[in-house]
Amino acid sequence: MDNSGTEVFYIVLLGFILMLLMGSFIVTMVIIHRQKQLQNKQKLAALRAEYEKTIINAEKEIRENTLTHVGRELHDNIGQLLSLAKMNLSSSKPEKVSEGKSMINQIIKEVRSLSKSLNLDWVESITLSDFIQNELGKLESAAFCQTQFIKSGEEVNLDKDKKIILIRTIQECLNNAIKHAKPKNISFTMETTQEQLMICIKDDGVGFNTSQVSSGSGMFNLKNRMLTIGGNFEIKSNPGEGTDIKLSLPISNP
Incomplete structure (x- = not known):
């Protein structure tokens, strides 16, 4: 009887210990799961904040770029037209007044x-x-360089926020070419497939050593901007060999 009672005691004790271990394991797994959920929420919040910050910056830069263009048009184009209109309206000749x-x-x-x-x-x-x-037309009208645009595939419909970031990225790539590359030719290729949108920007300018591009450079910022909308930014360049830029963006099929 004593041996039997001892065995029962040990069996009960072992079962109790196993229950404690299992309970501890379950509690630990629950805590780890909740910590991961919290970390994921924090990551999503950080990504969302970065996305919204990128949109705000892109909108601000587009407005600044637009204001520069408006100022130039008011001075160079509309100002000149107003002067000519004033001269013609002051004339005594009916044909000049009509003009x-x-x-x-x-x-x-x-x-x-x-x-x-x-x-x-x-x-x-x-x-x-x-x-x-339109952007290439501005370069042509300013006699800055020759341009070419080739399009294949259907036009893709993007939501406004993604389009703003993509437009600003394209503008910045062109601005860099204008400021630094000194190209004779700039070409754009836009290809749309069922899976992605691909925009290639190529110039025959002076080029540069991409390995010397710092983390704080404009190219790094452009890459980060494309990442915020789920896209990719690639650049290839060498001194004296021009620059090739590829912007790719996955297409979400309904």
Whole structure:
């Protein structure tokens, strides 16, 4: 009887210990799971904050870029048209007065167009291909360099926030080429497939050593911007060999 009672005691004790171990294991797993959930929430919050910060910065830069363009147009284009209109309207010749009135109508159209560009709603109404062609048209009209645009595939519909970041990235790539590359030719290729949008920007400028690009450079910022919208930024360049930039963005199929 004593041996039997001792065995029962040890069995009960062992079962109790196993229950404690199992309970401790379950509690530990619950704590680890909750910690991981908290970490994931913090990461998602940080990613969202970075995304919103990137959008705000891109919107601000687009507005600043637009204001620079508006100022230049007011000074170089509309200012000149107003001077000519004033001269013509002051003339005693009917044909000159008629020409002056026609210029006034043209000026009104130009001012309306500029006022629309100050509102970022134009981002939603313009396609990426039209935007790229407009930007290249500015370079052509300024006689800065020769340009080329090749498009393949259907036009992709992006939400406004992603399009803003992509447009600002394209603008910055062009600005870098204008400021530093001194190219004779700039070409754009836009290819759309079922899986992704690919935009290639190539110039035949002076090029540079990409290995010497610092972490605080504009190229690093452009890469981070593409990452915030789930895209990718690649650049290839060598001194004297121009620069190739590839922007890729996955397409979300409904």
